[in-house]
Amino acid sequence: MGQSLKRTLDPGLLSGALSAAAVIFGAILLREPLQTSLAADSVEEQFERLILLHATLPRITMAILCGAGLALSGTILQQVLRNPLVAPDTVAVNAGARLALALAAVLAPGLLGFGRDLVAIAGAAVSTLLVLAIAGSRRYSPLSMILAGLVVSLYCGAASTVLVLLKDRYLVGLFIWGSGSLSQQSWEPAIQLALRLLACGLPLAMLMRPLSVMDAGEEAARAVGVPVERVRIFAVGLAVLMAAFVTSAVGVIGFIGLAAPALATLCGAERFVARCFWSTIFGALLLVVTDLAVQVTGGDGGAFIPTGAVTAVIGSPLLLVFLSRLRSREPQLLAVDASMPVRTPHPARNAPVWAFLAAGALLCLCFLPLIGRAPDGSWFILPANMFGEIMPWRLPRTLGAAGAGGLLAIGGYILQRVTQNPMASPEIIGVSAGAIMGAAIVLALGGAASEISLGLAAAAGSFAALVFVLNIAFRGPAAPERMLLAGVALTALVDAAVGVFSASGSPSAVLLLAWMAGSAGGVDMTMAASACAAALIFLCVALLGSRWLAVLPLGTPVAAGVGVRVPLALSSLFALVAVMTAIATPVIGPLTFVGLMAPHMVRLLGVRSAPAGLVASALTGAALMTIADSLARTIAFPLQLPTGVLASLISGPVLLLLIAKGRKQ
Amino acid sequence: MHKRGMNLTRRAVLQGMSLPALAACAPAPAGLSRGGVAALDWALAETMIALGEPPAGVVAAADWRRFVVEPALPDGVTDLGLQQELNFELIAALRPRLILISPFLERFKPKLDRIAPSVNLSVYEHADTPLANRIRITRKLASHIDAEHAADAYISALDALRDEAEARLSRLKRRPVLLVSFIDNRHARVYGGSSLYADTLAWLGLQNGWRKPVGYFGFATVGLEDLATAADVELIAVEPVPPDISRALSSSPLWTELPFVKAGREGRIPPVFMFGALPSAQRFAKLLLAYLETKWDRA
Numbered sequence: 001m002g003q004s005l006k007r008t009l010d011p012g013l014l015s016g017a018l019s020a021a022a023v024i025f026g027a028i029l030l031r032e033p034l035q036t037s038l039a040a041d042s043v044e045e046q047f048e049r050l051i052l053l054h055a056t057l058p059r060i061t062m063a064i065l066c067g068a069g070l071a072l073s074g075t076i077l078q079q080v081l082r083n084p085l086v087a088p089d090t091v092a093v094n095a096g097a098r099l100a101l102a103l104a105a106v107l108a109p110g111l112l113g114f115g116r117d118l119v120a121i122a123g124a125a126v127s128t129l130l131v132l133a134i135a136g137s138r139r140y141s142p143l144s145m146i147l148a149g150l151v152v153s154l155y156c157g158a159a160s161t162v163l164v165l166l167k168d169r170y171l172v173g174l175f176i177w178g179s180g181s182l183s184q185q186s187w188e189p190a191i192q193l194a195l196r197l198l199a200c201g202l203p204l205a206m207l208m209r210p211l212s213v214m215d216a217g218e219e220a221a222r223a224v225g226v227p228v229e230r231v232r233i234f235a236v237g238l239a240v241l242m243a244a245f246v247t248s249a250v251g252v253i254g255f256i257g258l259a260a261p262a263l264a265t266l267c268g269a270e271r272f273v274a275r276c277f278w279s280t281i282f283g284a285l286l287l288v289v290t291d292l293a294v295q296v297t298g299g300d301g302g303a304f305i306p307t308g309a310v311t312a313v314i315g316s317p318l319l320l321v322f323l324s325r326l327r328s329r330e331p332q333l334l335a336v337d338a339s340m341p342v343r344t345p346h347p348a349r350n351a352p353v354w355a356f357l358a359a360g361a362l363l364c365l366c367f368l369p370l371i372g373r374a375p376d377g378s379w380f381i382l383p384a385n386m387f388g389e390i391m392p393w394r395l396p397r398t399l400g401a402a403g404a405g406g407l408l409a410i411g412g413y414i415l416q417r418v419t420q421n422p423m424a425s426p427e428i429i430g431v432s433a434g435a436i437m438g439a440a441i442v443l444a445l446g447g448a449a450s451e452i453s454l455g456l457a458a459a460a461g462s463f464a465a466l467v468f469v470l471n472i473a474f475r476g477p478a479a480p481e482r483m484l485l486a487g488v489a490l491t492a493l494v495d496a497a498v499g500v501f502s503a504s505g506s507p508s509a510v511l512l513l514a515w516m517a518g519s520a521g522g523v524d525m526t527m528a529a530s531a532c533a534a535a536l537i538f539l540c541v542a543l544l545g546s547r548w549l550a551v552l553p554l555g556t557p558v559a560a561g562v563g564v565r566v567p568l569a570l571s572s573l574f575a576l577v578a579v580m581t582a583i584a585t586p587v588i589g590p591l592t593f594v595g596l597m598a599p600h601m602v603r604l605l606g607v608r609s610a611p612a613g614l615v616a617s618a619l620t621g622a623a624l625m626t627i628a629d630s631l632a633r634t635i636a637f638p639l640q641l642p643t644g645v646l647a648s649l650i651s652g653p654v655l656l657l658l659i660a661k662g663r664k665q
Numbered sequence: 666m667h668k669r670g671m672n673l674t675r676r677a678v679l680q681g682m683s684l685p686a687l688a689a690c691a692p693a694p695a696g697l698s699r700g701g702v703a704a705l706d707w708a709l710a711e712t713m714i715a716l717g718e719p720p721a722g723v724v725a726a727a728d729w730r731r732f733v734v735e736p737a738l739p740d741g742v743t744d745l746g747l748q749q750e751l752n753f754e755l756i757a758a759l760r761p762r763l764i765l766i767s768p769f770l771e772r773f774k775p776k777l778d779r780i781a782p783s784v785n786l787s788v789y790e791h792a793d794t795p796l797a798n799r800i801r802i803t804r805k806l807a808s809h810i811d812a813e814h815a816a817d818a819y820i821s822a823l824d825a826l827r828d829e830a831e832a833r834l835s836r837l838k839r840r841p842v843l844l845v846s847f848i849d850n851r852h853a854r855v856y857g858g859s860s861l862y863a864d865t866l867a868w869l870g871l872q873n874g875w876r877k878p879v880g881y882f883g884f885a886t887v888g889l890e891d892l893a894t895a896a897d898v899e900l901i902a903v904e905p906v907p908p909d910i911s912r913a914l915s916s917s918p919l920w921t922e923l924p925f926v927k928a929g930r931e932g933r934i935p936p937v938f939m940f941g942a943l944p945s946a947q948r949f950a951k952l953l954l955a956y957l958e959t960k961w962d963r964a
Contacts, residue, residue, distance in 0.1 A: 047895045054919035055890035109908050116850070116909065165747060167728075173849035173907060176886065183851050183888025186917035304886035375743065375758045392779075393753040451772045505854065505886055507940070511769055514749030521751055522773055633754075638744045640752045 011267035011278050018285035025292035030056065058184040062249070063291040063307075064284040065190060066182070067256050069197050069246045071283020074257030075264070075276050076204075076239040079211055080232050082218070083145055084265070085319065085485070087258035088243035089312070089492065090149045094252040095156035096127020097244060098178050102160045105174065106167050117248035124244035127152050130656075132236065134423070143481055147423035150488050151596065151655075154427060157495075158591055158648040161517050164510075165642065175502040175509075180251040180308015182291050189249055196245045200238055207235050212272040254312025254496055256283050262318055287311065306503050312496030319489035320472065353605045357619050364623040368630040369398045373637040392525075394633070400523035401629035401643050402622040403531030404584035405594045409621020410535070410542050411577040411584075412595025413602065413613055417549050418573055419480035425596035426581040429574070430487030432590035433494040434465025435582065439515050440494075440501060443508045451522050454515060455586030462582035465490055470574060474567060483574060518589020518644015520629055527587055534583045535618060538576065542614050545573060549610035589644030592628075593651035594621050600658040624651075702810060703745060703756050703781070706767035707733055708788045708942040712803050713765075714739065715944040716815040722759050724748040731905075733938045735948045756780055763809060784809055788942055795864040795883070799942045823947060830869050830954050837961040840930075842866055842953075843874035843892065843900045846939075850913035851889055853902075859883035861939055862903070865946045869953065874898035882940075889914070893923055900931040901956065903939070932956060 033052045074087040088094060100123020104111040111119055134148035164174065184190065210226045218228055243257060260283035261275060269275040291307045298305050370382045372390065382390055408426050415424040426432065438461020439454055469490065473483035498516075502509045542549075548569040551559045556566050581595075598621040599613070607616045628647035633640055701721020704710035710723040714736040723729070726744035730737075743759055746752035751773060756764070757780050764783035766774065777783040786802050793801065800820055807816035844856040844863060856862040857875045860883025866873055874896065879885040892900070914920045925931065934956050937949040 047893070050919055050922055051890060051893055054917065055888070055893070165749065172846075172854075173852065176848060176852050181852065181888065183890065185851065185889045185913070185919050188916050372754065375755055389757070390754055393757060450775070454772060503886070504880065505884065506880070506882060507769060510749065517750075519750050521753060522776065524776065638752055638755055639746045640750045641747075642750055 009263070009267045011264070011269065014263065014267060015278075015281050015285060018282070018289055021289045022285060022292060025289060025296050026060070028296050029292055054186055055184055058187045058190045059182050059291070059295075060288060061187075061190045062182050062184055062193070063288045065193050065197060066246045066250055066253055067260070067283040067285070067287030068280045069193070069242050069283075070253060070257040070287075071260030071279045072204075072276060073239040073243040073246075074283075075261040075272075075279045076207075076211070076235050076242075077257075078261050079214060079272055079275070080235040080239075081145060082214075084262070085143075085146045085258070086149070087255065087261075088240070088247070089252075089255055089258060090146050090488075091131045091240075092127040092149045092152040092156065093124040093240055093243045094178075094247055094254075095153035096123040096125070096130075097121070097247050098174065098252065099123055099127070099156040099160050101177065102163045102174050106163050117245065120248035121241070121244040123156075124240055124247065127156060128236070128240045134656075143484060144421060144423060146488055147421060147428060147484060150428050150491060151423050151425075151593075154491075154591060155593070155648060155652045158517075158645045158652075161513055162641065162645055162649065164513055165517055166639070172505060175499065175505075176304075176306060177251040179306035179496075179499040179503045180253040180311070181304075181306045182250050182253075182287075182308075193245060193249045197242060200242050200245075203234065203238055207231060207238065208273065208276075211235060215270070215272050251306070251308055252312075252499075253287065253308040255315025255318065255492070256287055256311055259283075259311075259315045259318050260286060262321070290314070304503060304505075306500065309496045309500045309503070312499070313493060316489050316492035316496060319485055319492070353607060353616075357605070357616055361619040361623040364626040365398075365402060368626050369394055371630060371634065373634050375638075377637055379634070396523045396525045396528040397520035397633075397643070398528075398626060398629055399525075400528035400531050400587045401520050401625040403528060403533075403535045404588035405592070405598075405621040405623075405625025405628075405647075406535035406618040407531065407538060407580040407584040407621075408588075408592060408595035409598035409617040409624075410539055410614055411580045412597075412621075413599040413617035414542060414545075414549065414573050414577050415595070416599045417610065417613070418552050418570065419484060420553055421480075421484065422600065423596070424480075424484060425593065426577060426584075427591055427593065427595065428487050428491060429483060429577065429581075430465045430469045430490035431462045431578045431581040432585060433487070433491040434461040434463070434468075435459070435585040435590050436498060436512075436516055437461045437465070437494050440498060440512050443512045443515070444501060444506075451524070451527075451586075455527070458586045458590075459582050462578065462585060466575065466578035466582070469578075470571060473574070474571060480570065514642065516590055516645075517642030518592060518647070520588060520632065520643040521640060523587055531583065531587045534580070535622070538580050539614060539618050541576060543611050545569070545576070546610040546614065548573060549614075588625065588647075589642065591648050592625070592644045593648040593655065594624050594628075597651045597655050597658070598624060600655065604658060701759065701761055702763045702765060703759055703761040704765045705745065705748065705751065705770055705777075706765060706786075707938060708799075708940060708945070709765040709767070709786055709802075709806060710738075711736055711938070711944040712806055712942045713810065715819055715947075716803075716807060716810070716812045718810050718812050718815070720765070721761060722756065724751070732936055733941065733945070734936055736944050751777075753777075753780070765806070765809075788940070789882070794867075795859055795861050796868055796943075796946060799861075799946065803943050819943070823943065826947065826950060827868060830950060833954060833958065834870060836963055837957065838964045839871060839961070841872040841874035841896065841898045842957075843894075843898045843925075844903070845892065845900065846884075846903050847906045847910045848886070849907050850909045852886060853889055853892060854884040854886055855879070855892065856884045856939075861941060861946055862937070862949060865949045866953070868946075869950055871953075874900075884939075889917070890919055893919060895924055897928075898925050898930065899957070899960065900925060901953070902931070902933045904933055904936045906933065930960070932960065 033048050036048045070088060077086045078084055097120035100119045104119045131148045131152050135145040210231045213221045213224055213226050222228055260279040263282045264275045264279035267278055269278045290311050294305055294307050294310055372380060372382060374380050411426040416422060435458040438457035442454060442457040469483055469486045472486040548564060551562055551564050552569060559566050598617045601620050602613055602616040607613050625647060628650060629643045632643040632646040703722045704713055704720035705724050710720050711733055713720050719739045719742060722743035722745045724745050725748055726738060726742060745756055753776060761781045764777050764781050766783050766785050768785060768787045771785060774783055786806055788799055788802055804816050807813045844866065845853040847853050855875045857873060857879035863873050863883060920926055934952045938945045
């Protein structure tokens with residue numbers, strides 16, 4: 001993995017520079033307390049010493065331990081999965097732990113008193129297993145791994161959001177934990193963490209040799225008798241355990257596990273042992289410097305700046321650095337995957353499929369809006385004479401959801417088709433992240449006076465993100481992969497920023513969460529009608545590009561060979577997806593997964609050709625969102641749930657089933 | 666014939682949909698008269714209850730008992746759903762004559778105005794101190810529901826409470842009070858200046874132990890070590906508190922060595938709605954007073 005990353009830094013120089021920074025910040029922070037506490041006589045001075053001894057020093061120690069633990073965890077993961085993009089963040093260790101803690105806080109608060117770390121570790125283990133299971137079908141290729149990680153993270157995030165909206169008053173602490181604060185009040189947590197990490201040392205020492213042999217590649221390792229599969233399982237388990245220990249001790253510290261190994265590689269540490277050594281040192285130094293800087297600059301402004309979010313904001317753009325360095329020589333990243341074959345159409349199967357799809361969509365659209373709950377909670381089917389009373393409230397949200405669902409599903413179909421990646425969806429190309437950022441800025445400035453200003457800000461954010469992502473995607477070859485990665489980096493960055501905003505505890509942050517959850521309640525008839533019209537118009541536009549969709553999956557040379565101007569085709573299609581996402585997001589929120597799920601269902605139904613796939617996806621997407629919206633309206637009555645997040649909660653398990661089924665085929 | 670059949674169905678459905686609360690406010694034909702007020706913000710809802718004119722519907726009624734507690738939500742008040750995910754169908758079925766919202770719901774105003782006139786009242790205006798602002802909001806709200814006399818009476822009762830509190834506190838040896846909510850086992854919110862808690866504290870004539878700046882909503886999020894002070898303060902945590910906080914605190918030498926902790930000057934009071942209005946302030950004042958009387962020595 002190191003070949004494509006040229007040695008550009010000197011490890012000694014880098015660690016020296018980081019240490020110097022740590023010493024400078026440390027001196028600023030510690031000078032005064034040290035002076036007073038050394039000459040301690042009065043109560044005040046003894047008190048300074050107390051803080052120095054039991055808060056400041058444990059915090060520095062904690063930063064060293066956490067940085068080292070995360071860096072080592074990231075290095076092991078990268079080695080064993082042969083993938084420079086994996087880290088505790090990108091394989092959803094953190095997201096799973098966060099969801100587990102939120103669930104425990106709401107359902108069984110006693111469990112937290114019993115042991116926060118056990119809950120966090122259980123969550124981390126489950127989410128990581130999920131990511132591995134999804135990516136395993138594609139041999140843990142870098143891109144599929146990171147996309148699976150992002151999808152699982154987003155899913156856990158959606159579930160956490162629902163909990164926060166339903167029970168926000170229990171969960172203030174969740175935001176702080178999610179943004180990683182290193183604040184300490186005693187040595188105990190640091191000692192506990194040190195012991196746990198040390199306990200990981202023995203199995204790590206045993207794995208060191210087989211892992212080192214894998215430097216030369218899996219085949220070579222097998223040839224000298226290394227049981228690669230077993231080593232991989234143990235090593236991943238160990239890495240996840242280390243990251244989960246850190247996470248449960250201080251919360252989510254973003255992207256140290258990605259940045260430190262990256263720096264080690266950039267410093268030319270080619271051998272695994274050297275990478276482990278340098279990355280551990282860099283990880284510890286990076287976190288100490290960041291944390292000291294946060295303490296020195298943070299001060300007493302009344303604002304709470306969690307260190308973990310700061311590292312994530314600094315660290316997530318690193319994915320972009322990798323982008324510029326990953327040349328097309330990186331074979332795994334570019335391989336057209338055989339697990340998503342472009343099969344020939346089955347004309348015989350198509351007729352019943354169409355009948356089924358059309359009937360299903362029609363049934364959903366016409367019948368589901370009629371089902372509702374009366375104020376006393378009883379279910380009833382809306383009689384015709386009450387249309388005038390109820391439909392003005394119900395119709396806009398249903399139509400809006402259907403239109404947005406159609407748009408996102410078309411977008412998802414195009415993305416999955418062009419990138420040949422089953423995890424590609426409008427959520428992860430960064431456009432949704434841009435929309436969130438736009439909405440967040442408006443809300444943080446306190447200007448969310450209307451649905452329209454929020455929608456406009458979201459649309460502006462979407463387009464800014466689109467320009468950014470396309471700009472990166474077309475700076476070199478391999479556009480689809482680069483675009484997905486740019487989207488992932490942007491999503492991580494925005495996630496960190498939202499984390500800081502939420503940790504501030506401002507009620508506006510709850511407003512942002514509610515908007516992100518995809519509330520359909522605010523949709524009016526104009527918005528709904530525009531979404532539906534846009535779905536129809538862009539379906540037609542997409543159909544015009546169906547030749548591109550048919551040819552591009554065959555690979556760039558083939559496509560160019562039959563006369564397709566590949567860059568033009570790709571940028572047009574991506575721009576189309578981004579525009580559709582930007583229109584759908586203000587209506588239904590930035591997270592639904594319908595664009596991920598609908599194309600899978602369409603494929604399983606046996607629809608193969610591009611034009612048919614587009615139409616079928618649009619129908620499926622609209623139907624799925626109508627179902628989600630009807631459920632959101634009724635299941636928790638009198639509470640209404642946010643439609644977007646409910647759709648993604650339903651989509652998750654269904655998606656897993658679809659992927660499992662797709663693997664069997 | 667056909668038409669009559671339709672009417673019967675309509676009446677049956679409407680009867681099925683009629684609400685107990687609605688029936689109470691409006692004895693006229695089931696569900697058809699414009700009666701109550703939908704209060705989509707807890708601060709405004711609790712003010713209405715205190716003024717003796719409870720709203721017909723509030724948001725998140727199920728959580729009221731846990732976080733507002735007092736004044737108790739009367740029976741028959743309709744739950745209108747989550748504050749950020751309003752159940753418009755239900756609000757419309759309530760047929761309110763007035764809808765009360767906070768600035769956080771401003772974006773739904775155009776839609777709500779189609780159901781009934783909606784009024785936006787903010788308990789967060791920084792021109793005034795929190796309590797002065799809430800007194801103004803209480804009067805403004807009272808003018809919308811024709812309860813001006815009740816508002817006058819309620820506000821003078823508050824003045825009486827303060828006089829009583831002053832008399833009771835003057836018998837005690839006072840010290841500054843540090844008001845916090847524990848967030849998890851390492852962090853807390855500490856209240857100052859523009860928060861309802863801190864302003865009520867000042868209103869009672871007590872000194873706030875937190876001197877550093879706080880954010881827009883009147884609190885600062887801090888690591889527990891930032892609460893460490895050599896000063897002789899009384900630390901009061903507002904419930905709910907995380908289950909593992911006691912263990913974390915008792916294992917921290919920094920905490921156990923604090924002068925005020927050593928002296929046992931820390932404790933808890935039951936939940937008070939921190940974004941509330943005058944009734945929450947009143948509840949807070951009463952709880953604080955009762956707590957301090959059990960803790961502080963006589964002067």
